[in-house]
Amino acid sequence: MRLPRPRRIPLALPGPALADIALLLVLFFVLTTTYDTDRSPVVLPWSASASAVAELGAACVVIHRDVDLGGRERVRWRFSDGLEMSREIAPEALFFEASRVTDRSPEKTFVVKAGAGVRWAIVDDVLDTLRNAGARDVVLWTRREGPGEGTR
Amino acid sequence: MRLPTRAPRGVSFATAPFADLALLLMVVVAVAASFSTVRGVGLRFAGGAGPGSGSAGEAVPAIVVAVGADGLVRVDGVAVALSGVGGAVRDRLERVQGAVVMLAVDPSAPYQTAIDAAEPLLAEGVLGGRPLSIPTRRQIEALRAGAVPTFAGRLP
Numbered sequence: 514m515r516l517p518r519p520r521r522i523p524l525a526l527p528g529p530a531l532a533d534i535a536l537l538l539v540l541f542f543v544l545t546t547t548y549d550t551d552r553s554p555v556v557l558p559w560s561a562s563a564s565a566v567a568e569l570g571a572a573c574v575v576i577h578r579d580v581d582l583g584g585r586e587r588v589r590w591r592f593s594d595g596l597e598m599s600r601e602i603a604p605e606a607l608f609f610e611a612s613r614v615t616d617r618s619p620e621k622t623f624v625v626k627a628g629a630g631v632r633w634a635i636v637d638d639v640l641d642t643l644r645n646a647g648a649r650d651v652v653l654w655t656r657r658e659g660p661g662e663g664t665r
Numbered sequence: 666m667r668l669p670t671r672a673p674r675g676v677s678f679a680t681a682p683f684a685d686l687a688l689l690l691m692v693v694v695a696v697a698a699s700f701s702t703v704r705g706v707g708l709r710f711a712g713g714a715g716p717g718s719g720s721a722g723e724a725v726p727a728i729v730v731a732v733g734a735d736g737l738v739r740v741d742g743v744a745v746a747l748s749g750v751g752g753a754v755r756d757r758l759e760r761v762q763g764a765v766v767m768l769a770v771d772p773s774a775p776y777q778t779a780i781d782a783a784e785p786l787l788a789e790g791v792l793g794g795r796p797l798s799i800p801t802r803r804q805i806e807a808l809r810a811g812a813v814p815t816f817a818g819r820l821p
Contacts, residue, residue, distance in 0.1 A: 525676055532682030536689065543693050558780040564787060565707025624703050633779050634772035634802070641801040644710045655705040655780055 551575050551591060551599035551626060558629040560655035567622045567652040570595040572614045574607065574639055576627035588635060595621065607639065611646035622650040706783050708799060726764040727798075728757045732782045734773040751785035758793065767798045769805060 551573050575591035592610045593599035602610060614621050623643050627636055636653075643651060730750060731739045738745050740753040754766055766786060770779040779799075786797050800808070 532686055535683075535686055539686070539690050539693065543697055558777040560706060560780050560784055562784055562788060565705055567703040567705070571703065624705070627776055629775065629777040629780075631776045632772065633770045633774045633776055636776050636779070637770070637772060637801050640708070640799070641803055644801070649710055651708040651710070652703060653706040653708065653780065654703055657704065 550593035550595060550597065553577055553591060553599070555626055555628050556630070557626065557654055557656040560657065565652045567624045567654075571622040571624045571652070572611070573599060573624045573626055574611075574643070575599055576625070576631050576635055576639065578628045578631045578635075588631070604638070607642045608646050611643050611648060615647035619647065620649065622652060623648045624652050624654050626654045706780060706787060709796060726761050728754055728761065728764050728766045730754065730766065730768045730782060730786065732768065732770045732774055732778055734771040734778075736774070736778045736781070738782055747781060747785065750782065751788055751791045754786060755791050758795075765798055766792055766795060767800055769800060772802060 553575055555575065555577055572595045573591075573593040575593075577589045577591065579587045579589070581587065590602050590604050590607060591599040592602045592607060594610070594614050611623065614623075625636065625639055625643075627639075640651065729741055731742075733739070736747075738747055738750055740750060741757065743753070745753045758764060758766070768779070768783055768786065770782070783797065783799070786792060
């Protein structure tokens with residue numbers, strides 16, 4: 514028995530199929546890519562105007578406050594130089610970390626991401642440390658949604 | 666019977682869907698970027714001796730907006746409702762030429778209270794282009810101790 518010779522399939526690039534795949538890839542990357550270097554949930558203070566805008570890649574100091582069932586306050590610090598994801602640091606390490614950033618790029622903006630319920634004394638210490646480390650521009654990150662909404 | 670030979674298909678590359686895709690990509694990235702923008706209250710640290718200080722020997726008047734732990738706001742010692750802070754500071758700035766505006770927050774006040782007090786000061790037309798000074802506790806202590814002798818305001 515002689516089998517028929519298979520027909521040659523012409524070489525063609527399926528354009529619409531590629532477009533569909535590319536669209537799916539775009540959606541995937543948009544959903545999975547994050548511009549934030551810190552993703553810890555913090556209930557930011559509310560502000561209607563929020564006039565200052567920090568550029569992409571700003572260094573970030575995160576102050577996270579927890580209160581346990583006994584009413585004891587626990588404050589945690591995180592830091593990101595704007596290039597790498599944030600990591601937990603000791604409060605004493607903030608000066609060193611911020612100094613490294615200002616040494617590399619003196620005009621770098623620092624973003625303070627602190628919970629609305631954090632005592633001003635803690636934010637004040639952070640501002641003082643950043644100033645001593647040579648920071649010039651600081652943005653106190655706020656949210657524009659109404660009180661009680663939104664967590665970043 | 667001899668069938669006509671089929672003309673070989675050329676390699677075609679449809680560009681129209683890619684144009685649509687590029688447009689979609691731009692829209693998606695633009696929307697995503699607007700959501701990821703960090704907005705807030707901006708501060709700029711002065712390179713000089715500290716808040717309320719001028720050049721050597723020159724006294725700089727200061728308008729002090731003090732925020733208590735209970736959220737009570739005083740402008741130069743006078744209690745003012747939060748909604749009236751902007752107006753009170755604007756009035757004083759008209760009377761005191763070249764004054765700096767300092768926001769002194771009680772250390773035990775919640776962060777939200779400080780932002781609430783800063784916001785009316787940063788509203789358009791209140792400071793008239795002057796920077797808002799938020800001295801830290803150490804700076805306030807230095808002012809009290811006279812380490813910055815050119816300060817001429819009243820601290821809480």
